[in-house]
Amino acid sequence: MNRLAIFGLVVVGILVIVALFAPLIATHDIGATNLGDRFMSPSAEHFFGTDATGRDVFSRVVYGARISLRVGLIVVAVSAFIGTVVGALAGYYGGWIDSIVSGYVFNVFLAFPGLLLAIAMVAFLGAGLNKLILALCIIGWVGYARVIRGQVLKVREYDFVQAARALGASDMRILFRHVLPNAIQPLIVQASLGMAGAVLSEAALSFLGLGVPPPAPSWGVMLEEARDLATLSSAPHTLIFPGIAVALSVLAFNFIGDGLRERLDPRQRSR
């Protein structure tokens, strides 16, 4: 494992602990406004200062980790599952199924700019955490499907798959016991990169007002609330801390993904 990947693992570890124990770590009620304490700079009382309505930024960033991780995990799990099933069937059966799925469906989905499609979908479905997750899954599964299809195409020609066929194993048995377990490795890389993508997309959509609605302590929402010039000049901490949270977690997942890719692909190891 290289150093960046270890850094990524540490950051993600902290992120997970923070999300799990948010109520213990947060110092203030995340909804409690206090107009007397607006735009206070970081201090011993408010580690990251306070925002336009006097809410504690540190506590909100801590709870924001919950939203980001939740979106990331659900999006990755659902899209990886759908992608695996679709990609495996297309790769294993080939023929007309594959030419329709990988020839048309994949390309149509990949031709759309992902975030734009998500925006269109949220605009159509309405804002909200669950709708945001749904939109991200719809654009996310194709990447996994493509990776798995390629792997299955490769693995199904291995001798042990031919052997299983000669032994009279059923298609489903061959697919689930022989092909998939040997095809799934690159999915791990794709999933950690997918986590980064999902966290970033959630922040971006929330920033645009298309994700989690405002009172919720999403990092994107906090960035959006701090984006006017007056706030930026008088209280930059309201923007900086959630911004660092987004950047660090996205970076961490990407480092893990790159580290895993390097480890799983020996051809890239000698760099």
Place this chain on the structure above:
Amino acid sequence: MSDAPQEIVDASAAPPMFALNDVRVSDQPLISIRDLKIHFDLGGGMFIERFAGGSNVRREVKAVDGISVDIHRGETLGLVGESGCGKSALGRAILRLIEPTSGQVLFNNRALSDFTKSEMRGVRKHLQMIFQDSSASLNPRMTVGQIIAEPVEAFRLKRGAAVNERVGELMETVGLSQRFMKRYPHEFSGGQRQRIGIARALAAEPQFIVADEPISALDVSIQAQIMNLMERLKAERNLTYLFISHDLRAVRHISDRVAVMYLGKLVEIAPAETIYDEPLMPYTKALISAVPVPDPEAEAARRPVVLKGDVPSPINPPSGCHFHTRCPYRIEKCKEIVPPLVEIKPGHFAACIRISPEQPVIEEVTQGDAPGLLRATESVTAL
């Protein structure tokens, strides 16, 4: 008729009108291969490809090009030939792992192509395979126990604890301790892995096993062990083998009959001893003389037949007799006529127009003469 331009006549593609195995006609063959062809399409030939700068000639590899042979119950048929001649394709087509382009494989007199996919799975119980590369043919993520149990479970031969018992039994049969049941394939040596492959093939109690180069990847000392194991199992379980190899010594040791393949066609079939002691085909002679003799003095004294050139590409095989480009005995007619497989001596078949039952020794045939030609053209006109 005599003025008609000489055409290239593919006589061997015709259904065999000569009895292939009248040596032992009394018993039904277990496996019958009838004019089997496996052609792999390499693309090309599409109208649009001419615009893309490609060839508009459709290219195919004729991996197996009209082979007919019977394999009898309890027999080991050795199949030899240079790499790329279609040996493995033939073996896999018998198990219907490759769908043949045309022709048939009959198992107990029923064509495999008649079976539906689900019926075929039932038939596979009787037809099993041992692979060349034992590390590639065992799933690296399954334990040995799971690997050997797979056919037992797939065919529902045993249930619950009886599965493990059966796996242990099979492991002992092939000379592995059942203590290793929970280990993974990479923890074993090549020879041990091949034993695992054999145990797996035996698990379904098959009647017929295709052994595709089962010993080629092993050390010589281990090769002998595996061959002895295969022979013992054959005797104990009344198995029938198709033993594919390019190792002539191994094939001679284990086979009852040997078939020689060249560029998708069978060129000679004979009982194992006969084919080594009195080969008829120039190609077989060259193959046999390529095997070194263990005695250094004898090796130095002998004059091996060395073939010129490489095996021609199977994409565009030579016309007529595929071997004519390398054959020291070729005549003009060899470029035109595809020689049929003819019984030259009892039980000994060869595909060469320059020999006949009356004049079986090619060296003794008058130069330029083709005594087999009459027979070849006869069987063509009889069509």
